[in-house]
Amino acid sequence: MTIPPVPAIELAGVSKRFGAVQANRDVSLSVPSGSIHGIVGENGAGKSTLMSILYGFYEADAGEIRIGGEPRRIRSPADAIGCGIGMVHQHFMLVETLSVVENIVIGAEGGPFLKGGLARARAELAKLSSDFGLAIDPDALVGELSVGLQQRVEILKALHRGAQILILDEPTAVLTPAEAEQLFTLLRRLKAQGRTVILITHKLREIMDVTDRVSVMRRGEMVAHLATAETSPPELAEAMVGRRVLLRVEKAPRRPGAPVLEVVGLSYVDERGYETLKDAKLTLHAGEIVGIAGVAGNGQSELLELLAGLIQPARGVIRLDGRILTAAERNPARLRKLGLMHVPEDRQKTGLVTAFLAAESAILGYHDDAAFGPGPFLSPGAIQAHARAAFAAYDVRPADPALKTAKFSGGNQQKIVLGREIERAPKVLLVGQPTRGVDIGAIEFIHRRLVALRDAGVAILLVSVELEEVMALSDRILAMCGGRITGERVADAADERELGLLMAGVGEAA
Amino acid sequence: MLGLDPSISRKSFPGLRCAAPENDGHVMNAAPIELPRWADSGLVPLVSVAAALLVAGLVVLGIGESPIEATALLLRGALGSAEGVGFTLYYATNFIFTGLAVAVAFHAGLFNIGGEGQATIAGIFVALACLWLAPLPGFLLVPLAVLAAAAGGALYGLVPGWLQATRGSHVVITTIMFNFLAATLAVYLLVEVIGKPGSMQPETATFADHAILTPMHRLLAPLGVRLPATPLNSAFLLALAALVAVWALIFRSRLGFAIRTLGANPRAAAYAGISPARITMVAMAISGALAGGLAVNEVMGVQHRLLLDFTAGYGFVGIAVALMGRGHPLGIALAALLFGVLYQGGAELSFDKPSITRDMVVVIGGIVVLFAGALDGLFRRLVAGGLRVGKSG
Numbered sequence: 068m069t070i071p072p073v074p075a076i077e078l079a080g081v082s083k084r085f086g087a088v089q090a091n092r093d094v095s096l097s098v099p100s101g102s103i104h105g106i107v108g109e110n111g112a113g114k115s116t117l118m119s120i121l122y123g124f125y126e127a128d129a130g131e132i133r134i135g136g137e138p139r140r141i142r143s144p145a146d147a148i149g150c151g152i153g154m155v156h157q158h159f160m161l162v163e164t165l166s167v168v169e170n171i172v173i174g175a176e177g178g179p180f181l182k183g184g185l186a187r188a189r190a191e192l193a194k195l196s197s198d199f200g201l202a203i204d205p206d207a208l209v210g211e212l213s214v215g216l217q218q219r220v221e222i223l224k225a226l227h228r229g230a231q232i233l234i235l236d237e238p239t240a241v242l243t244p245a246e247a248e249q250l251f252t253l254l255r256r257l258k259a260q261g262r263t264v265i266l267i268t269h270k271l272r273e274i275m276d277v278t279d280r281v282s283v284m285r286r287g288e289m290v291a292h293l294a295t296a297e298t299s300p301p302e303l304a305e306a307m308v309g310r311r312v313l314l315r316v317e318k319a320p321r322r323p324g325a326p327v328l329e330v331v332g333l334s335y336v337d338e339r340g341y342e343t344l345k346d347a348k349l350t351l352h353a354g355e356i357v358g359i360a361g362v363a364g365n366g367q368s369e370l371l372e373l374l375a376g377l378i379q380p381a382r383g384v385i386r387l388d389g390r391i392l393t394a395a396e397r398n399p400a401r402l403r404k405l406g407l408m409h410v411p412e413d414r415q416k417t418g419l420v421t422a423f424l425a426a427e428s429a430i431l432g433y434h435d436d437a438a439f440g441p442g443p444f445l446s447p448g449a450i451q452a453h454a455r456a457a458f459a460a461y462d463v464r465p466a467d468p469a470l471k472t473a474k475f476s477g478g479n480q481q482k483i484v485l486g487r488e489i490e491r492a493p494k495v496l497l498v499g500q501p502t503r504g505v506d507i508g509a510i511e512f513i514h515r516r517l518v519a520l521r522d523a524g525v526a527i528l529l530v531s532v533e534l535e536e537v538m539a540l541s542d543r544i545l546a547m548c549g550g551r552i553t554g555e556r557v558a559d560a561a562d563e564r565e566l567g568l569l570m571a572g573v574g575e576a577a
Numbered sequence: 578m579l580g581l582d583p584s585i586s587r588k589s590f591p592g593l594r595c596a597a598p599e600n601d602g603h604v605m606n607a608a609p610i611e612l613p614r615w616a617d618s619g620l621v622p623l624v625s626v627a628a629a630l631l632v633a634g635l636v637v638l639g640i641g642e643s644p645i646e647a648t649a650l651l652l653r654g655a656l657g658s659a660e661g662v663g664f665t666l667y668y669a670t671n672f673i674f675t676g677l678a679v680a681v682a683f684h685a686g687l688f689n690i691g692g693e694g695q696a697t698i699a700g701i702f703v704a705l706a707c708l709w710l711a712p713l714p715g716f717l718l719v720p721l722a723v724l725a726a727a728a729g730g731a732l733y734g735l736v737p738g739w740l741q742a743t744r745g746s747h748v749v750i751t752t753i754m755f756n757f758l759a760a761t762l763a764v765y766l767l768v769e770v771i772g773k774p775g776s777m778q779p780e781t782a783t784f785a786d787h788a789i790l791t792p793m794h795r796l797l798a799p800l801g802v803r804l805p806a807t808p809l810n811s812a813f814l815l816a817l818a819a820l821v822a823v824w825a826l827i828f829r830s831r832l833g834f835a836i837r838t839l840g841a842n843p844r845a846a847a848y849a850g851i852s853p854a855r856i857t858m859v860a861m862a863i864s865g866a867l868a869g870g871l872a873v874n875e876v877m878g879v880q881h882r883l884l885l886d887f888t889a890g891y892g893f894v895g896i897a898v899a900l901m902g903r904g905h906p907l908g909i910a911l912a913a914l915l916f917g918v919l920y921q922g923g924a925e926l927s928f929d930k931p932s933i934t935r936d937m938v939v940v941i942g943g944i945v946v947l948f949a950g951a952l953d954g955l956f957r958r959l960v961a962g963g964l965r966v967g968k969s970g
Contacts, residue, residue, distance in 0.1 A: 375848075377847060377848060398850060399847070399848055399849065399850035400849075400850025400851075401850070403850065409848070411848055416842070416844050416845070417844045417845055417848045418845065418848065419842075419845060420837075420838055420841045420842045420845050421841075421842070422841045422842070423837070423838075423841065427834070430834075431838065431845060431848075431849045432848065432849035432850055434831050434834045434835065434838075434849070435831055439831075440829075440831070443830050443831055443832060444825070444829050444830050444831070445829060445830060445831055445833075445834055447829070
């Protein structure tokens, strides 16, 4: 045996606590140089905290970081960059009104005058582009680039700062399948050049496709370090959750009833004048789940918000129960009374008030209900009793209505929203990203609830960026691209590649 | 060991925080520093006030006086006699009204700094009611005049609210402007229209005896309680009622729920079917009506006529009161009392120690605002650090 090479990154006994939450407990990790290392775990398992420690956003309470064998203290992102660590965040840190090359020199201008730094960056950009096959126009405005290209700018930015170790946090969440494939090709090239990549994801297939080794986190701890070739998705899922998980959704054949929600020629023009939803047409029957497949930002959100009455259409008609909705009826309060409930895509920004008690969040939108107090008043007793019952029925943990909403995990917040919207027997349920940021155990629960609701005759419109989720839950699938519905498939007959093409707006095979 | 001091280990990068990964949400979305409720609403303001007094003490020391002696004089002047207490509570009445006014708007996410202007308009309304409705008997006239004050303040708060709701004109800007407009209007009216004929002073005629609020020493005399004559009047009872009413409104009513939702998360409010425009206007109207309480106390309760500039900056101090009281009526009551003590004690102090002018009280008030408002985060961090040490040690 030869002496093993020094690992690029070694973490030993790293712990971090936020108030009552132990985000990382005695975490150890060793990433060999020149490899792609995956980190998987449920949401809230501590992956992002760990990477934030590595990148200097937080300092660990205890533990040691060694970069290339040297113990290092990383107190800020500047320290991390100094150690050769680069990070590509899930949400890009780009200035949309600046060009590619300007974005790349931000923070590395190299002096009080821009010119020299820009010229150097431009030269290096050309070199990096040819080295890694990353074609990009250095003078294009970042805001006008596609999401995939913006991500490429982020990667180039890190490489420009001399990153030998690249951390990517959920990089494919915003990409089409084809863009994701290009990203993986790039990661393999980086690896071939001897750079080290850490890939944080919750998509097990990506781990299997691209990584050499994988570490599994659960509840702030590392529970497994595995060689990718020697493991399997079911084994990883079990390690993540700590028990066996049903990855498929069991559901009976659909028995659709009468059309409940019909949409014809629906268009939306945003405040900048862009038509972000174009001529949408769809029909939703009682007792079916219609899924919208699409990469984020292709008009699904607008469709959902239009139907929920949060924004108003430029053109088009919405029919509920055969009756055209008037402008006065197209507001959330009226629509709720008509039986159209809405689980919004972004529960923390829209569906809940994180500063409120959980019991208060559980009546958001229904605070005018006579059940919650006499006349103009709200009775804390009635609100708490309602929340206790709802939390028990929807398995919200902890079942404490007097706790602040912000203290609940993503999955439990989602159960609060879902329970609130479902318990009033909707006719139509609009559901956006039902399991975004939700742990696997809660995903199962939420999926089963939605299927049970469909079996009870509710018409459900599901919008999700998780293609797997759309395919597993839906009876029919509509693909969206560029604000248009590009195709429809019966879920049982749909295949992922074909949907991927529709989502990319390619080959509109009718 | 990597980080020894947890209180400084959390780096703040405002520009980067938005990039915090969404999935570990419970960590990133928590308020920067989480404190137990008692510490948040009790300890932190207390530490702020203590620090403010300490700094004020240094200023007193700087002008060559003893801070301890000054404090003793101040407290004795404010609380050492029945007369002092009466004055203290009279000042506190003003601060309760203006503090509540700021707080109600604040719960809706609005910063109403137009308390002065709203109180000025309320003063005009109340004066007109007291003068014009004088033929009515007192039991009708007094409630009507109080309602007139509330209506005047509400109307003058509603307009900036309406501008914000429909035109997007920021209430901070409009309410400041409206303060000047109200002051100018009051000058015009007092000089040209409703001023006392033949008087050189810009003031109205004195109200009839049945058109004023009963002073506390007269109110309590039939009960056998003998109090010295002070400006304290039955408006104080109205202020106490307003504290309870605002508590019920904000924390126990459906409207309050809508107001708090709008203030905490406007997107969630829209999602919940709460009309932001409507709630903005309603909250500003309620806020203005509460500021009108200042006019009730000063015009109906003390001066018994409308004077120029009777608002005397109480409307602005209300911002400090609301900040210190954390927007909660109980906190506002305590903060109003504190400012009452500072005002009354400060007046006594400047009488005994001419080198410490009343402006010192303004300085102390300013320091309290600075410490309780602007530097709030600093003390939260200190308190959080202290609690952690206390727990582990």
